[in-house]
Amino acid sequence: MAKEDYEVVMGLEIHAELSTKTKIFCSCPTDFGGEPNTHCCPVCMAMPGTLPVLNEKVVEYAVKAGIAMNCDIAENSKNDRKNYFYPDLPKSYQISQFDMPLCKNGYIEIETKDGKKKIGITRIHFEEDAGKLNHDEYGGGSFVDLNRAGVPLIEIVSEPDIRGAEEADIYLKKVKSILEYIEVSDCKMQEGSLRADVNVSVRKKGDNKLGTRTEMKNMNSFRAIQNAVAYEVKRQIDILESGGKVEQETLRWDELQGETISMRDKEDAQDYRYFPEPDLALIHISKEYVEEIKRNMPELPESRKNRYISYYNLPEYDANILTSTKYFSNLFEGALEVCNNPKAVSNWIMSDIIGILNEKEINADKIPFTAKDLGELICLIDKGTISTSIAKKVLLEMFDTSEKPNKIIEKNGWVQISDEGAIIEVVNKILAANPQSISDYKAGKDRALGFLIGQAMKETKGKANPGMLNKMFLEELNKQ
Amino acid sequence: MELYELTVHELNEKLEKKEITSIDIIENYLKRIEEKEKDVQAFVTIGEKLIEKAKQNPKAIPIGIKDNICTKEMKTTCSSKMLENFVSPYNATVIEKIENSLILGKLNMDEFAMGASTEYSAFHKTYNPWNINKVPGGSSGGSAAAVAANMVPWALGSDTGGSIRQPASFCGVVGLKPTYGLVSRYGLVAFASSLDQIGPITKDVTDCALLLNYIAGYDPKDSTSVKTDKKDYTKALSNNIKGLKIGLPKEYYGEGINPEVKEAILRVAKQYEQMGAIIEECSISANNNALATYYIIACAEASSNLGRFDGIRYGYQAKKYNSIKELYRKTKKEGFGPEAKRRIILGTYVLSSGYYDAYYKKAQKVRTLVKQEFKKLFTKYDVLLTPTSPTVAFDIGTRSKNPLEMYLADICTVSVNIAGLPAISIPCNLDKTGMPIGFQLIGNHFTEELLLKTAYAYEQEEKFREKHKPEFKK
Amino acid sequence: MNVSREEIIHMANLADLNLSEEEIQKYTKDMEDILAFANEINKVNTDNLDESITANERYNILRKDEVKEFEDKDALLQNAPSQKNGMFHIPKMI
Known part of the structure; x- marks a missing residue:
């Protein structure tokens, strides 16, 4: 057999x-x-x-x-x-x-x-x-x-x-x-x-x-x-x-x-x-x-998982991973106390944090920053203070130095550019340098807009507010 | 009169009145030890610099300690080659409790408290002060002999199946086995954990109450010790026992009890009756199986308790070995004496698969029966009166070859340990050959006050100590 | 009671105790006598009786989870027949 x-x-x-x-x-x-x-x-x-x-x-x-x-x-x-x-x-x-x-x-x-x-x-x-x-x-x-x-x-x-x-x-x-x-x-x-x-x-x-x-x-x-x-x-x-x-x-x-x-x-x-x-x-x-102990029991993973699905509307897949250890689950819940964006917190843990842990070969219990730090980082994105790409850099530094996200951003001068005057300046500079892209756009090639935004991001080292860039490029292109 | 002839309460009076100091007492006892130890051989270790210690503590009373109670200042050998050089890193709780004491020395015993004659000491025998051809009883034979010979004013012993009471009876002194849980076992090298208790061996009942005052009480280091109110046991002592109901369980007066002993105990019953007590015959049939039950349980626990003597962390270590198995097996072969080995084998046997139910488990059921029958008796009687031992002290060498015959020496004492009850042995008379006879009073749990009072009343009536003195007959 | 010499050897092995030939013979005989005597308890009727589990049936004697270090650490090693670097030395185990 x-x-x-x-x-x-x-x-x-x-x-x-x-x-x-x-x-x-x-x-x-x-x-x-x-x-x-x-x-x-x-x-x-x-x-x-x-x-x-x-x-x-x-x-x-x-x-x-x-x-x-x-x-x-x-x-x-x-x-x-x-x-x-x-x-x-x-x-x-x-x-x-x-x-x-x-x-x-x-x-x-x-x-x-x-x-x-x-x-x-x-x-x-x-x-x-x-x-x-x-x-x-x-x-x-x-x-x-x-x-x-x-x-x-x-x-x-x-x-x-x-x-x-x-x-x-x-x-x-x-x-x-x-x-x-x-x-x-x-x-x-x-x-x-x-x-x-x-x-x-x-x-x-x-x-x-x-x-x-x-x-x-x-x-x-x-x-x-x-x-x-x-x-x-x-x-x-x-x-x-x-x-x-x-x-x-x-x-x-x-x-x-x-x-x-x-x-x-x-x-x-x-x-x-x-x-x-x-x-x-x-x-x-x-x-x-026994009753006394039951009353004081921390919530178990099964119950947390169900709550994440029903209350935070997370997919079961997310909920499973987040509750696989108390360290992810506590990170998730702690971050939510600062930043009310469950899906974003979940995504950050599931992709970026787990990715870094795997790469660095460290266990979840060794995450060197607090749940509150993570929450603040995500808030900063939501408020437009930093872009998502900057946030990824901040997270890496949080792993290396355990410093607060604000401090890392300040130290590196990573605050997002959201000033209209500054952004228009960059937009015009990029447009002037790329006439071909303007013609492509006019000819209906939407990809050209993406290229122009990318150039502007490069110019500002990723600090320009991507939403504003998008809006202002469109305005300027339509004027021409 | 020499100071060593006085009881501790008499010495305390003289100390209070500043007629004497501890130095006088110590010097007097050292002189006595010098004279008598060569005949009696009660000590394993005699303390050093005792006079200097007495100078620092002028009201201190000397004491002798059975050599299975752990002391930091002196070796604790259990009279075994296994612990010949062992110095405990801590003091037993009772040692911490007997403040104001000077440890005169550590006293001989049967190896690991297994025996009834002190002949099983790995170092030397101890001899009965009344007749040095006789055993002092055991296992606390050194303690009882030292008190009887006036080489210590009082002593601590331990009692697993009669090891305080039987030697007290053989040596004509007072010995109390307290209720299981009244005295902390922390620091008593375990023989049988569910049966062992530490207790006093003294010249009279008042001293017995006084020493119990020191050692009784709850100890958080011993999970089997019981929270009890602090008592002054000497306050319980009085002559008034009118109306006291004393039961004479007939099983203790049957076959195997020496007629002279029986007669003496029945005379004690008469005396109690004359003092106003009510005497009645009663029965405890489970007692007939108590000895077998005792040996099964005691040896089972001992076989486990003695396992730690493996030659690694302390104690004797075999000289030559090539593997861990060899280290264990040779260390135990060479370190334990014949009786300890016998009990390890018996204990291992009754716990091993295939025999557990028929011996250990069955014995624990009979133990329940013994407890129940005692419980029933104590609804009718205040105390029970029995012989302490079926015979007076026997000749050295006559029983040590036959283990079962030696075990029979415990026949009157073991059920008390099985049921966790308190019991006291008091001397009442001498037999024709001049050897002391003792009787036993058994009480319900935590009735030490009543036991001491009953014993005291008899002591006042009979005045054994005034009439009889050990003669060191050769 | 029949006790075989093999049983005595088995018990000694369980207890990790070496016995001489003389001891094996002596203890085989002793065990026969003692067990014959001990076996008497099997005649006692103990139907409906529970075993005594402990001497005085106390419950929930518990200690607080508070660290208290033993101070005299050297004394813990003072009796060791063979020690090195603060550890007990034994024959090689692997």
Whole structure:
């Protein structure tokens, strides 16, 4: 059978670091980086005798994520110990949640090429992150840094509803976008604050039974997931086609070699010996608490999108792109507060800003100017202070210098020429230099007008008001 | 009379009247330690520069600390090779709370508090001051022996299944295991997190109330500690127990209880009756399964709690290893003693897939049953009266080879921990061989005042301390 | 209770603990005795009873999200058997 006869079934377990100020069980800061073992205390270093105390923001953020992903919020929840030995796990157990997760039975909606699709969320629970191992930095061994140990995480487990790498990519981006909107995680994949374990299996189309799955741990870039899934799908199909059986196992994706490698511990099957954490109290979530969080929830992308379409009359295409991340959406809404021209703001974000971001290879969260600045820039066009072509130059400078548009225009002397006397002077000068264009115009070649305006723009370094130029050229030409 | 023979409340009186200073007390205790430590061997570490410290704090009272409670100024070893040189970077909350104290030393125990005789210390055994061929009990054997031998005026111990009360009983002193959550566990090296409590071991009930005043109270660093009103427990002490309802649960007086011990406790019941209390036999059938339940839960938690001793951040590290697995496995093999390993294996077993439901989960259900039966009893009785231990202190070496026999020493004490209740052990008499017998009073949650009062009334009546003194028999 | 030596070895592996041959034999025997005794609880009727999840069933004991740095950072490393540049040194992991 061919590849096309197989269906890819995937589930994702996404780990997102929560953007709390302090760790989950102690008051150490969660800041990324820092000298090794300086964001630590006896608790997160698992000194004998220390005890965990749960950070209230962790519960709040996890409930927020659950609400945003349409989950049932458990009334009663608890923590459990997951026992295993690894040098980045100082207590020798991870405090996680086993059989009573905080959130269950949710879903999110994604846009695929075949339309809208719901991806089920099995559960969301909270747990602690492990420390970090550094290798070889000083030769001969590995080195344990526990700065990250105890940073809070939520784990979002999806149903096996995802069909293929492309959907996985859309799903992951959607989850990232939601977490950013509700401000519970900064989702910086390059800093490891968003990672995914990817489960993949294949089955013949039409089969109801799931195939045997393999799990790839700790994927932290969109591209790695694409490549790893493509490789793994091919590997599994090849095994099945040659009459073999896929083994259930945990794999590691080797980006350099472009292959998945088995991580199986040969000696013993993993047995985490989960049991309820005796050092922590139970968690009770009241209806009032959930309602309170719902009331204070930031507006989610779905709702924003609908509003952009119905209230601002934007095309669905625009609305989709603008709400794809909170950074575009906030830029859009912030600019509108200064400049009431939704379509223009949308166009500027969708073409110019996204273009510059792509060219400079920077992320939307790194836009160096404010939404208000963008609004002012567009206002200046609308008021005729600058032309659109000047505005594009101003925008580039805003990216480079973070300066206010007014200041950039002033500094460069880019204020549009709208003085009638000055414009007529330019018009006459250009007409005098281009008699051929006058005759062409008279002979009915409208293109000649465009040429003349272009010449006038060149003469004024783009500063002449294009509308006035148009009007005055017509007047002068008709006089002749 | 020597100062070391006085209780802390008696020393406090002399300090108040400026008859003595802390320096006198310390000097007197150091002299006593010099004399008796070679026979008793209660200490793991003896404090340094104590006289200089006493000069800075002339009203300070010395104290002995079980060596599983973290102190910055002295090593905290848990009597294990694993932590032989460990110095904690922080103080346990109880250490911060016993202001006005001078830590005389850290006291010997069964390794990681696992044992009932202090024979499982990795360093040396501790000997019973009443007869040095006998064990002092455990796991807080060093604490109880040091108080009994007058080498410390009072001490802190920890109690997971009887580790304060049983050695107190064996050594003829007073030991209180507080309600779970009354005293912060922050800084107590965990054995079994849902059962452990720190408590006082003292010469008399008044000192016990006084030391509890210091250590009780909510601690934001311990999620299981409970917000309670600040109390002065010494105010509860009185002789008046008229009308007090005392239950004698028959399961505590059955098979396996030494007849002499049983007789002594029944005599205590008589004395209470004469003092105006109402005595009645009662039953708590779940108690028959408490010991098995206890060992399953305690070992399960211990197997997880002891995992952190991996030779990386602190503690013993194996000398030769080629991989991380080897580092872990050799460090634990060489660093843990036989009883700790036994409990790690048992705990791992009862939590492992395939056995979890039959052991750990089932034990947690029986735990619920034990709690319920106690709850029912306390609707009828104010306190329960039982032996603290089925026997008096046994001979050194007679039980340490058979783990199950050692576990039986906890039979009267473990259900209190399972239910999180407070209980106190008070000496009442000596047996024919001259070894102390202790009885246990069990109260409902947070009724320490009533327990102390009931114990105090008996103490005033019997005056055990005035009649009997340890003789260091050889 | 039948406990096999393989089970004891499996438990020791799960706990990352090396045992000598002598210890394996001793603990196999000990576990048989202890588990036979512990198994008594399976005779207790616990129908309709929930497991005790924590010792004293407290709810929502939570801490404010406020940074409080531990000051004595050097003390955190003072017990390390082997450390370099502020990190704990272990055998090479990859």
